[in-house]
Amino acid sequence: MELTEEIAAIRDGSGDPARLVGEFRRAALLVPLTLPADESGESGGIAHSGLMSAVQGGIRWFYAFTDEAALARFARARGAGDREWEYVAILGARLVDAVVPMVGGPAGVAVNVADEDGSMFFPPVKGIVPDAYAVDLDADEVA
Structure with missing residues (x-):
């Protein structure tokens, strides 16, 4: 099965x-x-490694999409559907195993956030991010 399924x-x-x-x-x-500040109006959605994200509830959420159509829906929802969006393709594993640890705080991944019935959040918890970055583990539980 694919991720969307x-x-x-x-x-x-x-x-x-x-x-x-x-x-x-x-x-x-x-x-x-990330977008330049003058285009997004919110300091470019600045994140680590130049990847677009937002902070909500003390967690940095990286935006990720399963295909270009889902990314286009996100662009339209932000009122920026008329411009070209640059993106990188990255495995979900690499995003949580390599990028999340670079953040310096809790971070997760929000997939297809513009799709009301097709979005999913992958929070910074055990089993999704490396244990050292999981917010649901005590320091004693991290090996």
């Missing part, structure tokens, strides 16, 4: 969380690069 299965109550995380880790995701 696993997300749909989880959302309708028939999915398997472990299978969802596995598909997320194997998926090639499109992550938009």
